[in-house]
Amino acid sequence: xxxxxxxxxxxxxxxxxxxxxxxxxxxxxxxxxxxxxxxxxxxxxxxxxxxxxxxxxxxxxxxxxxxxxxxxxxxxxxxxxxxxx
Numbered sequence: 001x002x003x004x005x006x007x008x009x010x011x012x013x014x015x016x017x018x019x020x021x022x023x024x025x026x027x028x029x030x031x032x033x034x035x036x037x038x039x040x041x042x043x044x045x046x047x048x049x050x051x052x053x054x055x056x057x058x059x060x061x062x063x064x065x066x067x068x069x070x071x072x073x074x075x076x077x078x079x080x081x082x083x084x085x
Contacts, residue, residue, distance in 0.1 A: 014042070029065060032058040 013025035025031060032049075034040035036058060040047045049055055 027057075027061065029062060032061060 013021040014031070016022050016025070031040060035047055035049050035054075038046050038048055049058060
């Protein structure tokens with residue numbers, strides 16, 4: 001659900017007239033994956049990661065999402081489902 005939703009938002013909102021939707025699409029995980037692989041196209045031209053800041057953002061964004069998801073999971077389940085004894 002998360003990957004499919006992110007893929008839809010990245011694909012459909014990149015050409016939106018609303019600035020918030022365009023910004024959301026620009027920082028989406030799938031947008032960065034497509035930029036790394038070279039299949040992200042804007043105005044008929046492929047867009048790739050250009051500098052160090054782009055690569056750091058492409059690394060930090062997935063790590064932040066994973067951290068937030070793990071924190072939410074930990075707070076939700078509070079390790080009740082894991083029995084070690």
